[in-house]
Amino acid sequence: MRKPQILVIGYGEAHCPPEAYKTARVVGAEVARQGAVLVTGGLGGVMRAASEGARNEGGLVVGIVPQSEKEYANPFCDVVIATGIGHARDFITAYSADAVIVVGGGVGTMVEASAAYLQRIPIVSIRGSGGTADKIADSYLDDRRLVKVEGETSPVKAVERAIRSSSLSPRV
Template sequence: MISEIRHQPIIGVMGGAMVDKETLETAYQLGKMIADKGWILLNGGRDAGVMRASAQGAKERGGITVGILPQADRHQANPFIDIALATNMADARNLINVLSSDVVVACKGSAGTLSEIALALKNNKPVVTLGFEAAQVLREFTKPGLFRIASTPEQAILYVEKYLHDVLY
């Protein structure tokens, strides 16, 4: 119910704008599962790649989606974003993506996604990687217990759940 939105965790889903089909499918499944859990899905809002696919998955299961756009025009979000917010701050909005999420899940992506993982770790946000290639190396930048590597959306969801239980509440 709408009256309970504020008690729903926000799960940030990061990942590339230009990615392979498999990554799109992973993001789509992840979006579905996030909605099934009753969590809000937040991402960068653009009409491309992981941003579009994960939002589509969440909306197909009736979830709520939030997009933080780099542009000035909030109506440029992909059609699966419910709450589209415009920053006109380019990559500086990556910080907002991360701080506004209770847990960050990073799918495959490139330097933009890497910057989001780094900003999450810098700000002690729990991170789950799901197909992000350099994941093993990123361990050295984390505090114990705030970084997990998942190999399937199901596993990512389990890790998120664990974070929500252990770290946040």
């Protein structure tokens, strides 16, 4: 039985406020502490912060980068998936998630959340982290109401909720 794979998405490197970086690091650390595998898009900003947090707690970190070269991944990834398909890799990160946690983010984050939503993968949004996270917390992404984006203020509770809502229980 594999462990739940928790995808953390949000602000990219160029637009990541220090506060969101800190939050993402706590989220990543919690993913590791609660016995799940961390999955991210493998680059900077929130992706790097979460990876750093999980790595520091001894967790397993998977980075799925848009490029065809593994070298683009941040240094906290234990496993690097090099897709070579550019932004379209946002669908792969989403499909590979048992649940998603959103920390801030712009339109790319919205794409990943939308991909998860279309696949009915549970999404938890960190309230107060800005951008996409605040925009979609406690709402449905369209009229089909496929899955509700749950809002949480505490990173610890967000990770608990993500793991609980994934169809897999952790192996601790």
